[in-house]
Amino acid sequence: MKKYIFFFLFFSFSLALWAQEANIPLGAWRTHLPYRNVLSVAFAENKVYAVAESGIFVFDKSDNATKILGKSDGLSEAQASQIAYSTESQKLIISYANGNIDLLYNNTIKNIATIKNATSITGDKRTNHIFIRNNLAYLSTNFGVVVLDLAKEEIKETWKNLGAGGISLSVSACTAVNNVFYLATPQGVLFANQNLNLQDFNNWQKFGLPSGLPQVAVQQVVNFQNIVYASLNGQGIYKLIGTNWTKINSIIDLNFTSLQTIVNELYICSGNKVFILNTSDQTNILQNTSIKKPNAILKENSNTWVADGETGLISDFEGSYKSYSPNGIFSNRNWKTFYFDDKIVALSGGYATNYTNLSKTDGFDIFENGFWKTFNTSGFVDVQPAPFAFDLTSATYNASKKLLTLGSFGNGMMQQDAQGNFNTIDETTQQTPFFGGSDIKISDVLADNRGNLWVAQYGVTNSLHQQRSDGSWLSFSFNTATRFPLQILIDNNRYKWVRLAPTSFAGGVWVIDTEGGQNKHLTPSNSKLTNGNILSMAMDKDGIIWLGSESGIMTVFNSFDVFKANFEVTFPIFDRRQLLENIAVTSIAIDGANRKWFGTRNNGIFVFDEDITKLVAQYTTENSPLISNEIRNLTIHPKTGEVFITTNQGISSFREGVSVASENFGNVKVFPNPVRPNFEGLVGIEGLAENAEVKITDISGKLIYQTIAKGGTATWNVRDYNGRRAASGIYLVFSGNAQGEQLQVAKIAVL
Known part of the structure; x- marks a missing residue:
């Protein structure tokens, strides 16, 4: 595979730290991922590399700077699973969640995509553990062990289907003592002589009950002083003497995340502490208020670096323990983003494909001046408290009241004022349509320019609600299909366009003139929708309504005609066929030049000019730093032109260079x-x-x-x-x- 020049990684932070700048240069990308849950850590060339739940970052000890790494820096993927450094080959190994592998050394990145591209390996390809021995790296995965030759930079062999009878068996860790390999698996510890064909399951044996090892799943194995140690959740730590296992009674905890040999000590991460075992099996304990959920340990000279599941990368590098993780969002379980008052709010939640609850309680994050601030009920350090609400779906902002409203698919709504105070509207709120109900599923909220709040409630007869500026409520309904609203759009005639779920009642769009009393349910049969499963809606600067469906784009040029008997949608044509025909369009955004941005389920992002005569760009994971081709939502910051892209793997953004025009030059x-x-x-x-x-x-x-x-x-x-x-x-x-x-x-x- 091709090698890429990558001057940054081992030499200097020559690239700007765009991830934490209020504005990024035109044409630049950045990722917005969680860095709180750090899984793995490695040291190379005076730098500490860390793999978080969804991203990679590096701390340079020479200038005390943290840098987020991603595809825009030359890496092959965004989501890594494990990282390790080979002192013999002087190569940093990054293993990704999809099986891809990068080797970093001497200003280059060598990509090894063998496992990623292997069609014979299905399912989860992430790496659970990396063991390095004799210039070979052994990657423990959920399908077996991948042996990576660091000198030849290729996959040497794969040990898979190691279970009884040759069935698939996951491996959580690997180690070796003398000529014998040991594997931690759900069936216990397997072992085999290195001189045998280790790709043949018949050559692997399992320690049975007579060996003294409980017959339960084993999470970790490690070589400490030429003795194999194993961790068994719910049982304890065991070591192998000859052919018998003995329990280490000085370790009283029962749940473990890692075993690591560091010089003459064995480090055991468990709960909120780290046990340190010496060669005599005597134990010391490392505890600190910053250590909450240790996943891995790195010792470098006299400093300790902890990959923590709650506080990120922490260390005593500068004396007392503190976090060296970059700022980021709380989780990558994002549903959509929304712009308000020079800020971006990211919502964690949504709903399942069958429109049931996901019970996600990650809350929401607000991006302002280059930094994210999290609001939820976790109680974590640096997280702001917020009312309990799971599955946030939508947001809107009343500029005159400076009031942010968030919808929850199960808990009603919460509102935050300019001072940061919260208010909830749910089944306990009297004089509202929700009082006395249960499982209040709010699918969308929208504030209009008259101070009204419009609310879509999924699964009820009166599914569209209006809270007027005086605080009173009205509710609207039409037919059975309109019980399942997903999105609200208000056109220039003040008609409400309500996107409906594609249930057995045909999906489509409900258009309601709440002032004139007219209703219409647009379907393939009465309006020529090419597909009744409408996934997205937007209105451009000319008042044209754009409908993104399961199979392409439709438009409404004059929404005033929608209630006429002969009304039909139109189909924009590009390249002699319906625009994005047979492509699921999941999100539509209009930029400051009235260009159209279409996010899709599997094909990344398409950008067209104002009148769909030119495809300006298509962004995919193959040709850009986009972290996934599965787009959930697009939000454009109107003042900077930065496009925030919500995907199934997190959020990235791109400053393309188009912003909303100003009426004067006071803010150039x-x-x-x-x-x-x-x-x-x-x-x-x-x-x-x-x-x-x-x-x-x-x-x-x-x-x-x-x-x-x-x-x-x-x-x-x-x-x-x-x-x-x-x-x-x-x-x-x-x-x-x-x-x-x-x-x-x-x-x-x-x-």
Whole structure:
């Protein structure tokens, strides 16, 4: 496989820490993943590498900086499962959840995709443990053991189907003493001589009850002082003397997450502490208030690094224990994001494919000025308290009241005011449609520009509710199908478009004129929907409604006609067929230039120009740092143009460079400014009038560059018309206002 130059990993933090910047450069990506649950840790070249539940990061001891690593840095995947460093080969091994493997060394990344691409291996391909011996890495997986030759950089062999009779058997850890390999499995400890064919299950034996080892699942095995130690949850720690196992009575805990040999000590992670066993089986205990759920230990000189399941990567590197994990969201179980008041809120929750509860209690996260803040009931460090609510589905914001409302698929709604105070609306709230009910499933909430709150409640007859600005409530219904609403959209006529679940009652869209009393249920039979399973809706800047279905895109050009008897949807045509025909469109977003962003179930993201005459881009995991092709939601920050992409594996974002136009030039921003000598990207100028003409001159007034803004953002590649990089100096930005006057709106310093 191809090797990629990767100067950052072993030499310097030459890349900016975009993950924790309020704004990122145009064309840049960043990931928004949880780094609280750290699973594995390794030390290489004065850097500490950590694998969290959904991401990878590194702490550089030389400058005390933490950097999030991802596909934009050259890694093959976003979600790793284990990490280890071979001192003999001086290679860092990163094993990913899908079976892919990266080797990092000498400024390069060597990808080994053999297991990822192996069609003969089905199911979970993640690595549970990495054992290194004689320049070979043994990766314990849920299908067996993968032997990786670090010198040849290839898979040497795979030991699988090691269970009785050759059935599949998962392996949680591997070790070796002298010429014998030992495997921790759900059936106990297996062992075999290395000189045998270890791919043949017949050559593996299991320690039976006469050996003294309880016949239960074994979680870990390790070589400590040429003696095999094993951890058995619910039983304790055992060591192998000859052919018999003996229990270590000094270890009284019964649940263990790792066994690690470090120099002359055995480190045993259990509960909220770490047992340290010496060569005489005497025990010390490492405990600290920062150690909550230790998963792995790393000793480097006199410092201890703990991969913790609650507090992240913690260490006494600077004296007392503290966390070195980067800021991130609480979990990767995200459903959607929503923009409000210069912030992004990420909701953890949603509902199952059959519209039942998932019982997710991860709460929500708010992204502001480059940092995430979490709100839930976990009580974890740095988590803000919030009312209990599982399966958050939706969010809306009343700007006049500065009130954020969140919908829960089972617990009604919670509201947060500008001071951070919470209020709940559920079955106990009198004078509401929910009082006295149960399992209040709110599928969507939407605040209109008149101060009304619209609420979609799944599974009830009166499924659309209106809370008026005076606090009173109204409820609406139409037919059996409208009992199952999923999304609300309000058009320029103030008609409410309600996307319906594709139940046996046909799905489709319920359109209701709540002021005029008209209702219509749009279906394939009465409106020419090409598919009744509508997955997404959006309205563009021209008032056109876009419907994303299980098999392509439909449009409504004049929503005022929807109640006419002959009303039919239209089908945008691209490349001589219906737009995105046979592709499930799960989310639609409209950017500042009225371009259309379509998120799909399996095909990543499609971006089309305003009138669907050009495919501007398609972003997938294969051609971009996108972390998954399964898109759940798209949200565009209107001021910066950053697109937040919710996937089944977490959230990533991309600043494409299109923002909502401004009516004046009071908020024009240039980023980056100043432009440093090593900068090779695009300078963004945002806050301009829509599609404004932009001219850049030097200080003497000589025209250097001219362009047209996309929405409210223009870009400059720091070059003149001849392609030469602009000389150091001050440059002036001019743009036209609504009266056609050319005004100086900004200055750019090029260093």
